[in-house]
Amino acid sequence: MKSRWFNEEKLPYICTPLIGKNTDELIGELTSIVSKKPDVIEWRVDFYENIADFNEVLAAAQAIYENSDGIPILFTIRSDREGGESISLSEEDKVELISELCKSRFIAMVDYELSNEPSNIQRVREVSREHGKALVMSYHNFGCTPKKPEILKQILLAEFYGADVAKASVMPVDKQDVLTLLEVTREAVDMLTIPVLTISMGALGSMSRVMGWMYGSVMTFAVGANSSAPGQIPIDDLRQMIAMAKRFAGE
Numbered sequence: 001m002k003s004r005w006f007n008e009e010k011l012p013y014i015c016t017p018l019i020g021k022n023t024d025e026l027i028g029e030l031t032s033i034v035s036k037k038p039d040v041i042e043w044r045v046d047f048y049e050n051i052a053d054f055n056e057v058l059a060a061a062q063a064i065y066e067n068s069d070g071i072p073i074l075f076t077i078r079s080d081r082e083g084g085e086s087i088s089l090s091e092e093d094k095v096e097l098i099s100e101l102c103k104s105r106f107i108a109m110v111d112y113e114l115s116n117e118p119s120n121i122q123r124v125r126e127v128s129r130e131h132g133k134a135l136v137m138s139y140h141n142f143g144c145t146p147k148k149p150e151i152l153k154q155i156l157l158a159e160f161y162g163a164d165v166a167k168a169s170v171m172p173v174d175k176q177d178v179l180t181l182l183e184v185t186r187e188a189v190d191m192l193t194i195p196v197l198t199i200s201m202g203a204l205g206s207m208s209r210v211m212g213w214m215y216g217s218v219m220t221f222a223v224g225a226n227s228s229a230p231g232q233i234p235i236d237d238l239r240q241m242i243a244m245a246k247r248f249a250g251e
C-alpha cells in the first residue's frame with residue numbers, strides 16, 4: 001500500500017466521530033475529543049438537525065475546523081440504508097452539499113457510499129479530487145456479515161471507482177463472522193493498491209477494532225465523546241490495547 005493519506009509508521013490511525021445535532025453540541029464534543037489526539041475526526045453530518053441549511057452546515061464545518069487543532073476532518077453523511085440517521089435531503093442535495101464542503105478548506109476527507117448511483121459516485125470523485133480531498137468509499141451492513149466474496153466485491157468496487165480508501169463495516173452474528181471479516185481484510189490488502197479499512201461491529205466484533213491493523217486495516221473508529229456505531233471502544237482504552245498488542249506482537 002502506498003498512500004499519501006496514511007503514514008505507514010503511524011498505523012493504525014484512530015478516528016473519533018462527532019454526532020452533535022447543532023454547533024454547540026459539536027463544539028462541546030470537540031472540547032473533550034481534541035485533547036485525546038485522535039488522528040482523524042469524523043463529522044457524522046447526518047446527525048446535524050439543520051442539515052438542509054447549507055450555509056449553516058458550512059459555518060459549522062468552519063467552527064469544527066477552527067476548534068480541531070489541525071486534526072483532519074472526515075465529512076460523512078451516512079444514509080439511513082446503511083445505519084445513518086433519517087434526513088430530508090435527496091441524493092442530489094447530498095452531492096451538492098458534499099461538493100460545497102470539498103471546495104472549502106474545512107475538511108480533508110469525505111465518505112461516500114458504494115451503494116449510490118455510479119453517476120453520483122463519479123461526481124463526488126471528481127469534485128473531491130479537484131479539491132485535494134481523500135475519498136473513502138464505504139459499504140456497511142448492520143444486519144449481518146455477508147460471505148467473503150460479497151465483501152471483497154464491495155472493496156474492489158471502491159478501487160474501481162478510484163477511491164483513496166476502501167471501507168467495509170459489517171455486523172457479525174457469530175464468532176466466525178469476525179474471522180471472515182479479518183480474512184477478507186488480509187486478502188483485500190494483497191489485491192488492492194489503495195488502503196483498506198474494515199470493521200466488524202457490535203460487542204462480538206470489537207476485537208477487530210483493536211487488532212484489525214494486524215490484518216491490514218489502516219484505521220479504526222473509537223469513542224472520543226460519543227459513539228456512532230455499536231462496539232466502539234473509548235479512545236484511551238483502545239490506544240492502550242493497541243500499544244500493548246504491538247509490544248507483544250513485536251510490531
Ligand SMILES: O=C1C[C@@](O)(C(=O)O)C[C@@H](O)[C@@H]1O
Binds near residue numbers: 044138169201221228
Ligand atoms: O462507517 C463508519 C464506521 C462505523 O460504522 C463503525 O463501525 O465504527 C462508525 C461510523 O461513524 C463510520 O462512518
